[in-house]
Amino acid sequence: GEKTQEDISHNYAFDPRQADYYANAARYLGLVTKDDNGDEVSFSLTAEGRRVLNLRYKDRQLGLANAILRHKAFNEVLNLHLQYGEMPQRQDIVVVMKGCDLYRVEAESTYYRRSATVTSWINWILALQR
Structure with a gap:
């Protein structure tokens, strides 16, 4: 499902700046999309992101x-x-x-x-x- 930068920070013990870096890096690599609904920014895995994450x-x-x-x-x-x-x-x-x-x-x-x-x-x- 979707994850906010706050979720990423909390789940992976990143500070907000690290969460931003990793989320944008994953976006650059085509593994996630960024969804900005005004109040909150969230990230969702792309099909390629799901494929890669499901590998051993x-x-x-x-x-x-x-x-x-x-x-x-x-x-x-x-x-x-x-x-x-x-x-x-x-x-x-x-x-x-x-x-x-x-x-x-x-x-x-x-x-x-x-x-x-x-x-x-x-x-x-x-x-x-x-």
């Missing part, structure tokens, strides 16, 4: 990795990492991101901040093989 643990992790890598910036940064054997520098990740026409990202500071997310998510994907 390892397959679910791979499903999340797949959802991430469908996005060009993440895919390109992972390929650079695999090609050179190390994570690209932040400024190089920003160059990749700028080449991907990211939705609602214009400020240099936003690119720089989001490059940290790209790095973290790619490192998480790489850790799955361990």
